[in-house]
Structure formats: structure tokens, C-alpha cells
Amino acid sequence: MSDLTLAVDIGGTKFAAGLVEPDGRVVAAQRSATPRGGDAETLWKTLTGLLDRLEPPPGVAGVGIGCGGPMTWPAGEVSPLNMGGWRGFPLRERLAARFPGIPVRIHNDAICLAVAEHWRGAGRGSAAMLGMVVSTGVGGGLILGGRLIDGGTGNAGHIGHVVVDPGGPPCGCGGNGCLEAIARGPGLAAWAVAQGWSPGRAGSPQEPGRASEPGGEPSGQGGELYREEGTATARRLAADAAAGDPIALAAMTRAGRALGVAIASAVNLCDLDLVTVGGGLSQAGDLLFGPLEKALREHTRMGFAGRVRVVPAALGQDAGLVGAAALVIAGDRYWSPGP
Amino acid sequence: MSDLTLAVDIGGTKFAAGLVEPDGRVVAAQRSATPRGGDAETLWKTLTGLLDRLEPPPGVAGVGIGCGGPMTWPAGEVSPLNMGGWRGFPLRERLAARFPGIPVRIHNDAICLAVAEHWRGAGRGSAAMLGMVVSTGVGGGLILGGRLIDGGTGNAGHIGHVVVDPGGPPCGCGGNGCLEAIARGPGLAAWAVAQGWSPGRAGSPQEPGRASEPGGEPSGQGGELYREEGTATARRLAADAAAGDPIALAAMTRAGRALGVAIASAVNLCDLDLVTVGGGLSQAGDLLFGPLEKALREHTRMGFAGRVRVVPAALGQDAGLVGAAALVIAGDRYWSPGP
Known part of the structure; x- marks a missing residue:
């Protein structure tokens, strides 16, 4: 029996x-573009190709899975928004059949990132x-x-x-005025365009994609579903805001304030000590954080x-794997529905 | 040793x-106006006069306390908003000295009402x-x-x-745009007055105070701090809305919608099955519930x-006592900080 978790x-x-x-x-990892x-x-x-390349040793202690939502939970029939090929796909069951006799556990990818930050990142020791x-x-x-809060479903x-x-x-989601509608990268960029902004008009660099640029996708802190198309424009928007473009600045302020208001509601309702913020x-x-704090x-x-303190997420590109593993390794805190 | 809880x-x-x-x-109860x-x-x-009149039998199992906030918790030094005489008053400690050797536990009165509904009211069996x-x-x-969620403090x-x-x-609270600022009885009434409403202009009865009237204070479902001055006007407002007054109707719609929006945020954040609503x-x-649901x-x-379902609270005027007792009797679910 290995003490490693897959x-x-x-x-x-x-x-x-x-x-x-x-x-x-994380002692070994394999990655593959989503087809x-x-x-x-x-x-x-x-997925199985990845697992074959990874060559897990015989007798891993368990399997932890983070996957884009929605899914039935804890059954783990997944229908990730950006993966039309999986609709009600029994991911947990298929992996349990491949790894019999050990715990196989699953949660939403964003939840796994939160778990990772609490277990080994910026949230260590926080009760709320x-x-x-x-x-x-x-x-x-x-x-x-x-402990991780699952909610009813x-x-x-x-x-x-x-x-x-x-x-x-x-x-x-079908509603309106949600935080996501305002603060997601593409929403932010669309609002700026509607106000008359066009990418690069403030003279910011034309080449997107540097990992150190704000809003960039390769931050490794976001769930994969949070790093899709559309962030390149938001990255240009952040660069233009940094260069002093007034519309770009207004867009960042608008998103920051929306984040601050939503976080305030969560703090008042749930009596939080700490909020970690990751993602591009x-x-x-x-x-973003100035207007957010205000x-x-x-x-x-x-x-x-x-x-309450709001801090950047601390973990890098392995955060999703760390959080998924925690469902098994620290199941007393992060896994409630039984084996 | 008695099996009764005080x-x-x-x-x-x-x-x-x-x-x-x-x-x-609740097998015996005593009440007294707050001086x-x-x-x-x-x-x-x-309080001690009440306890003397109640004559608890020797050896009650424990003492559960619900008290208006804020308080330090779980220490139970209370500073109820509408009771200036208690500022940092060590209520839990004073009662523990009077009832030595048994659990003495305290929580916010609104939390005790929620606990009561979950334990013995409309929320029985709900996980979230x-x-x-x-x-x-x-x-x-x-x-x-x-289980009861305490939050960090x-x-x-x-x-x-x-x-x-x-x-x-x-x-x-010092903020603005909170649900309470819009939907509390006095806030509701103040908004209607600012729109040109005056009590009774729609021909609703002039005598306030019937327990069956909407918005009335003696509902017994609200925490005491939620039944203070100001609800008489809200009760008149509800009566005028029922009589068809357009401003009064608009005020009730505005409060109902604010409740619906806040509840939606809580449902999305906490994945709730059920919301119980009590109070005058x-x-x-x-x-109120029509616009809320919409x-x-x-x-x-x-x-x-x-x-999610939104239902009226089921318990009557003893709800506060039932919830306070549950901190002791069902402490496995409703009391986390230790003895």
C-alpha cells in the first residue's frame, strides 16, 4: 500500500x-489539453491516457477528483459547462471501477481550489x-x-x-445582476467596449499572454473552467487601466466594487475571518483590490x-490537484458524505 | 437530577x-417586561426574579440562553442593542455561577429562533x-x-x-443598502411615508395591535429585539396594502423583493433547501410573500x-425558549464550542 494519493x-x-x-x-503530474x-x-x-503516463504505483491510498460543474454530488455524474461531450457522465463511478477498494471522491473544481488554500495555502488555520x-x-x-461546507447538494x-x-x-445562470455577470473577465471587457474602450488604445503592449500580466490565463490559480476564452481581452483591459485609460480604470473599479459588495454579503451572512482570491x-x-477593499x-x-481579511490565493498551478487530494488525505475536514 | 432544561x-x-x-x-414559563x-x-x-417565580427543580440538566446581540461568543458577555444597561455584561458567567456544575450555553436570539425551527418547527429534517x-x-x-453554523465569532x-x-x-449597522434597511418594519413604513402615504388613508381599521394583523408585534415568532417600536406603523401599512392603497402595496412589494433578492444570494452561496420566515x-x-417568491x-x-422552499415559521411565542433549550438538549447539532 502506497501512501500516495492520486x-x-x-x-x-x-x-x-x-x-x-x-x-x-505533488510529486508527479501529467497534463493534457482538453479535446x-x-x-x-x-x-x-x-483521462486514462494521462493516468497511463503518470503510472501510479500499485495501491495508491485513494483518488481525489476536481471537476468543473455542474455535477450530481456526491454521485459524481458530471456535466461540465464547457465540455459538451460529458453530460451526466459517471466520472466518479468510472474511476472507482478502475481503482477498486479505495476511496474515490469528487467535488467541484472551484471548491477544490478553496480546499487547497485552506489545507495548504493562504487559508491555513482559518475557521471561517x-x-x-x-x-x-x-x-x-x-x-x-x-470544515468544508457542501450545502444540500x-x-x-x-x-x-x-x-x-x-x-x-x-x-x-439565467438571472441578472450576479457578481459573475459583472466581474468575470469577459463581462468586464464587454462593459468597457460598450463604454467606448478598444484594446490597446492607452498604448499598453500589444502582445498578450505574459503570465505576469494581470488577468492572464496561465495563473494556475483558477479552476480550468475559469481560464477559457475571453480573458485575453480582460488582460488588455487591465493593462490599459494600469496605463491610465479612464474607461479601463472605470471597468476595473466597477468589477472591484462588485467583488467587495458580494464579499461583504458573504462576510455578514457567514461571519468570515478570511477570503482568498485566486484566478487570472x-x-x-x-x-481591482483597491476598489474591492473600499x-x-x-x-x-x-x-x-x-x-475579515482579503488576501491573494497562495498556491500555484497545482492547486487543483492539491485540493482534490485533500478530499482523500484530509477527509475528516473536507469530505462529509461517507466513504 | 431532573431531565428538564432551564x-x-x-x-x-x-x-x-x-x-x-x-x-x-415547554412545561412552565414566566415572563416579565424588560425594565x-x-x-x-x-x-x-x-431575570433572577423570573427564575425565583419559575422555581426550577433541583438539578436541572442545563441552562440555555437566547439574548439579543451583539455579544462576545461563546463567552456570553452581552450588549443588547436595546438594553443600554447591559454593556459587556457577563450573562453566561453570572448564570453559570448561579447554576454550578451543569452546562450553561448562550447564543444570539435570532439564532435560537432558527435552531428552534430546525429542531422542532418548520425546518425539521432540513440539511441546509x-x-x-x-x-x-x-x-x-x-x-x-x-448543524448550526456559528461562523468565526x-x-x-x-x-x-x-x-x-x-x-x-x-x-x-453603518452600511447602506442592507436587506434590513429596506425590509424592517420601520424602514418600510418610513419609505411609504416619504412617498406620500399616511396611516389609514385607505380606510383600514384605526385600531392597531390585534395579534392577527400582519406586521403586528405580538406574533411571538420574532426575537424580542425584532418586536420593538415601529411595527405598529408597519402593521397599518400592511392593512392599507390589503385594502388596496397603491403606495402601501408598492412598499410591501419593495420589501418582498428585497427579501427575495437577499434570500436568493444566501441560497446560491449556501445551497439551501429551506428558508423559514417568522416575525411580525x-x-x-x-x-409580502408574493413579491418575495417572484x-x-x-x-x-x-x-x-x-x-429551495420558503415557508412560514411554525413555532409560536415559546420559540425563543425552545431554541435556547436546544443548545443544551441537542448540543451535538447546535452547540460546537465545547462544554
């Missing part, structure tokens, strides 16, 4: 699989934390009483659908709420 | 104490529930994973300070969120 991270951009030590270190338009078995073969990811989408996971943590402006823009857009720094403090005036 | 419910309008059976039945302007010892003597009270204030408590459940309109009216204003029926459904469009 971790799997399934996203719209890439699949990853890794072996994780009991202390959370565009792949059907159910093509996607499955992409929200772990967020802000990029092409806005998602998260809740840790309360030092495993969907707790959807901070992206806290309403920040009831008369606001339509959201992909979180790299915009003060352009709105947050305006809307958290009760004594208990004032203590 | 329950204490401390509010701005009245103090109550009762003896509660292991199944949640206006009383200093710390006057308030304490009011918000118990709300809507009257002079708007408060609540969260039950997730079948015992303040989880403050649904009244979820932001529903970031540019909205100022709130007593909840008796306004469809005038706004809630508009803002809960993800699959998991659509299942």
Missing part, C-alpha cells in the same frame, strides 16, 4: 493528474473562510467551523451568483465583520 | 424563562436551512450539514446585512437553487 483535475482547458504526498506535495468537441469516450480516453476564483467565471468554496460556495445589483446585466483577474492587484469596508460595518 | 430568552421587550422537556415541550432604562443590576434582578425573522429588524441563523446568520442595493438607504411582518402573507425565482436560476 489526484485528478478536469477542466475545460486541460486535464491534469498527479500523485500527492500526505503532506500535500475540443470530444465525445464522452474521447474525453475518458484522454471563503476561497474564491475570479477569472472567466467567478466561483468559490466555503469553509466554516474549519454539494453546491455551496457559489459566490459568483450572489446578487450585487438586482437590476444589473444578465448572467449566464486577481493578478490585477490594486486596480466597497467591502463600506458594507461590513458591524464589529465582527470588520476583522 | 431556558432563558432575553429581549428588548420582555424577559422569559421556562422549563423545557427533552422533547422540546426601561434599567441599569445592569436592575436587569439582572428582573436559513431561519429568518422579519419584524423591527431582520435576522437569522444558518443550519448547514444539519458566533455571528453567522446575519441575513439582514446581505446587501440588496449597494446604493440603497442607510442601515443601522411575515404575517402579511401574499402581500424575486427569489428570478435570482435562483441554477438547477440546484431552484429547489
Whole structure:
């Protein structure tokens, strides 16, 4: 029996699989681009191909899976938004058949990122934390009483659908005025374009894609579903804001304030100590975090709420694997539904 | 050793104490008006006088206390908003000294009402529930994973300070646009007056105070701090709305929509099955619940969120005592901080 845990991270951009030590270190990992338009078995073969290349030792302790939502939970029949080939695909069951006799556990990818930050990242020791990811989408996971909160159907943590402006823009969920509708990269960029902004007009560099640029996709902190098409424009927007473009600045302020208001609602409702923010857009720094902090403090005036801190997520591109592994390795805190 | 638990419910309008059976039945209770302007010892003597009249049998199993917030928790040094005589008063410690050797436990009154509904009321069996009270204030408590959520400092459940309109009216908490600023009885009435409404102009009865009237204070479902001055006007407003007054109707619609938006945010964030709504204003029926349901459904469009049900609280005037007793009797679910 090995003491390694197999971790799997399934996203719209890439699949990853890794072996994780009991202390959370990823000791081997394989990655593969998500096949565009792949059907159910093509996607499955992409995953099994990864696992074959990874060559897990006999007798891994368990399998932890993070996957883009929605899914039935804890059954793990997945229908990831950006992977049309999997609709109700029994991912947990298929992996359990391949790895019999050991725990095989699954959760939403954004929840796995929150778990990773709590277990081994910026949230260590927090009793009441929200772990967020802000990029092409806005998602998260809740840790309360030092334990992962699943909610009634495993969907707790959807901070992206806290309403920040009831008369606001339509959201992909079918509602309107959700945080995600305003603060997701593409939403942010679309608003700026509607105000008259065009990419690069402030003289910011024309080449997108440097990992150090704000809003860039390769941050490794976002769930894969949060790093899809559309962030390149948001990255240009952040660069133009940094160069002083007034519309780009207004767009970042608008997104930052929306984040601050939604976080304030979560803090007041859940009495949070800490919020970690990862994902590509979180790299915009003060352009986003300045207005965020200002709105947050305006809307958290009760004594208990004032203590909350908002900090950047600490883990890098392996965060998804670390969080998935934690479902097995630290199941006492992060896995409640039984074996 | 008796199997009865002593329950204490401390509010701005009245103090109550009762003896509660292991199944949640209140078998004896005493009540006393909260002394206006009383200093710390006057308030304490009011409570001990109640306890003397109640004559708890020797060897009660424990003492459960619900008290208006804020308080330090779990230490239980209370500073109830509407009781200036108690500022940092060590209520838990004083009762522990009077009842040595048994558990003495305390929580916010709104949280006790949520616990009561989950334990013995409309929320029985729910894994993920918000118990709300809507009257002079708007408060609540969260039950997730079948257990009371305390948050980092015992303040989880403050649904009244979820932001529903970031540019909205100022709130007593120091912020603005909170649910409570819009939907609390006095806020509702003040808005209607500003729109040109005056009480009774629609020909509704001039005599306030019937317990069956919507918005009335003696509903027994609200925490005491939620039944203070100001609800008489809200009760008239509801009566005028029922009589067809357009401003009064608009006011009820505005409050109902604010409730629906805040509840939607909580449902999306916490993946709730159920929301119970008590307190005087909840008796306004469809005038409030109609717009509430409409706004809630508009803002809960993800699959998991659509299942949530919003129902009236089921327990009557003893709810506060029942919830306080549950901190002791069902401490495995409702009391986490140790003995």
C-alpha cells in the first residue's frame, strides 16, 4: 500500500493528474489539453491516457477528483459547462471501477481550489473562510467551523451568483445582476467596449499572454473552467487601466466594487475571518483590490465583520490537484458524505 | 437530577424563562417586561426574579440562553442593542455561577429562533436551512450539514446585512443598502411615508395591535429585539396594502423583493433547501410573500437553487425558549464550542 494519493483535475482547458504526498506535495503530474468537441469516450480516453503516463504505483491510498460543474454530488455524474461531450457522465463511478477498494471522491473544481488554500495555502488555520476564483467565471468554496461546507447538494460556495445589483446585466445562470455577470473577465471587457474602450488604445503592449500580466490565463490559480476564452481581452483591459485609460480604470473599479459588495454579503451572512482570491483577474492587484477593499469596508460595518481579511490565493498551478487530494488525505475536514 | 432544561430568552421587550422537556415541550414559563432604562443590576434582578417565580427543580440538566446581540461568543458577555444597561455584561458567567456544575450555553436570539425551527418547527429534517425573522429588524441563523453554523465569532446568520442595493438607504449597522434597511418594519413604513402615504388613508381599521394583523408585534415568532417600536406603523401599512392603497402595496412589494433578492444570494452561496420566515411582518402573507417568491425565482436560476422552499415559521411565542433549550438538549447539532 502506497501512501500516495492520486489526484485528478478536469477542466475545460486541460486535464491534469498527479500523485500527492500526505503532506500535500505533488510529486508527479501529467497534463493534457482538453479535446475540443470530444465525445464522452474521447474525453475518458484522454483521462486514462494521462493516468497511463503518470503510472501510479500499485495501491495508491485513494483518488481525489476536481471537476468543473455542474455535477450530481456526491454521485459524481458530471456535466461540465464547457465540455459538451460529458453530460451526466459517471466520472466518479468510472474511476472507482478502475481503482477498486479505495476511496474515490469528487467535488467541484472551484471548491477544490478553496480546499487547497485552506489545507495548504493562504487559508491555513482559518475557521471561517471563503476561497474564491475570479477569472472567466467567478466561483468559490466555503469553509466554516474549519470544515468544508457542501450545502444540500454539494453546491455551496457559489459566490459568483450572489446578487450585487438586482437590476444589473444578465448572467449566464439565467438571472441578472450576479457578481459573475459583472466581474468575470469577459463581462468586464464587454462593459468597457460598450463604454467606448478598444484594446490597446492607452498604448499598453500589444502582445498578450505574459503570465505576469494581470488577468492572464496561465495563473494556475483558477479552476480550468475559469481560464477559457475571453480573458485575453480582460488582460488588455487591465493593462490599459494600469496605463491610465479612464474607461479601463472605470471597468476595473466597477468589477472591484462588485467583488467587495458580494464579499461583504458573504462576510455578514457567514461571519468570515478570511477570503482568498485566486484566478487570472486577481493578478490585477490594486486596480481591482483597491476598489474591492473600499466597497467591502463600506458594507461590513458591524464589529465582527470588520476583522475579515482579503488576501491573494497562495498556491500555484497545482492547486487543483492539491485540493482534490485533500478530499482523500484530509477527509475528516473536507469530505462529509461517507466513504 | 431532573431531565428538564432551564431556558432563558432575553429581549428588548420582555424577559422569559421556562422549563423545557427533552422533547422540546415547554412545561412552565414566566415572563416579565424588560425594565426601561434599567441599569445592569436592575436587569439582572428582573431575570433572577423570573427564575425565583419559575422555581426550577433541583438539578436541572442545563441552562440555555437566547439574548439579543451583539455579544462576545461563546463567552456570553452581552450588549443588547436595546438594553443600554447591559454593556459587556457577563450573562453566561453570572448564570453559570448561579447554576454550578451543569452546562450553561448562550447564543444570539435570532439564532435560537432558527435552531428552534430546525429542531422542532418548520425546518425539521432540513440539511441546509436559513431561519429568518422579519419584524423591527431582520435576522437569522444558518443550519448547514444539519448543524448550526456559528461562523468565526458566533455571528453567522446575519441575513439582514446581505446587501440588496449597494446604493440603497442607510442601515443601522453603518452600511447602506442592507436587506434590513429596506425590509424592517420601520424602514418600510418610513419609505411609504416619504412617498406620500399616511396611516389609514385607505380606510383600514384605526385600531392597531390585534395579534392577527400582519406586521403586528405580538406574533411571538420574532426575537424580542425584532418586536420593538415601529411595527405598529408597519402593521397599518400592511392593512392599507390589503385594502388596496397603491403606495402601501408598492412598499410591501419593495420589501418582498428585497427579501427575495437577499434570500436568493444566501441560497446560491449556501445551497439551501429551506428558508423559514417568522416575525411580525411575515404575517402579511401574499402581500409580502408574493413579491418575495417572484424575486427569489428570478435570482435562483441554477438547477440546484431552484429547489429551495420558503415557508412560514411554525413555532409560536415559546420559540425563543425552545431554541435556547436546544443548545443544551441537542448540543451535538447546535452547540460546537465545547462544554
